[in-house]
Amino acid sequence: MKDDCSICFVVSAVVFGVLGFILGLLIPNVPLAIFSIIVALILIMTYAILMNNREVLSYAVIALGFFLGFTAIYTFKSLFGIGLLGLSVMVCFLIGNNIISKNKDYSKAEIRRSIALSIVAVFFALIAFEDKIEVKGLLKDVMTxxxxxxxxxxxxxxxxxxxxxxxxxxxxxxxxxxxxxx
Known part of the structure; x- marks a missing residue:
């Protein structure tokens, strides 16, 4: 069964890799590398589900949150994109933590961790993309x-x-x- 699953995974990786490449060419605002990484993470999640590996699945979900956020930043090139980064990191980290903890309910610790990580991720995104994002008015004071x-x-x-x-x-x-x- 594992050999059949591995062959299926390799075939689907090639198919989805080609689809990710084509999608990356069609949407010019988002770098091709980000699409490739997102497609690879989706494939890793598929493989983890098929092999019933909760740990790999949770880490792939967390990483997917970061790369979806980076895609939003590159697509919108505004604070809206950075806000979407914070939201995607928080939600995916919360889901990934919950997958690995095997609890159906979200604990206070999981929620605190996801909020703290999303705030720090937004902070580093603001530093990294400072010259590419225009901030005006009251929001400028908040960002400073x-x-x-x-x-x-x-x-x-x-x-x-x-x-x-x-x-x-x-x-x-x-x-x-x-x-x-x-």
């Missing part, structure tokens, strides 16, 4: 201070966990002290 938002999110993401662990350690030591006295 976006790094402060990123600092707060990253600080709370990593610092919040440390505070919780410190509080639990203090409670545990108080419990131990009471057990020794009693």
């Amino acid at each position: 201070n976006y790094w402060k938002i990123v600092m707060v999110v990253v600080g709370f993401y990593f610092g919040g966990r440390s505070v919780v662990e410190a509080i639990l350690a203090v409670k545990e030591s108080k419990k131990d002290d009471q057990n020794e006295k009693g």
Whole structure:
């Protein structure tokens, strides 16, 4: 069965690769390399589903979110494209994390991770595409201070966990002290 599946995967990779190449030629705003990567990720996801490999599937879904976002940036060349990058990264990271965790419900930790990652991804996209995107008016002030938002999110993401662990350690030591006295 695995050999038949591998042959089917190779044949479909060639067919979809050619289709991705043709699609890349037809849409001039998006680089051909991004289409090729998206097609490859879809093929990897297909193979992972056929082979019942949740880990590979989840990583492919996460990577697909990034490349769909890059496609949006190249297509729209505006803040709208960067916003779509943030949205696609958040949604695909949330789905990918959920696939690998095998839970049907989304945990608070998964949601926090996906929000933090999407905010950081938008930050780096703003840095990378700064000269290609025009920002005017009130949005310009928001974008100049976006790094402060990123600092707060990253600080709370990593610092919040440390505070919780410190509080639990203090409670545990108080419990131990009471057990020794009693």
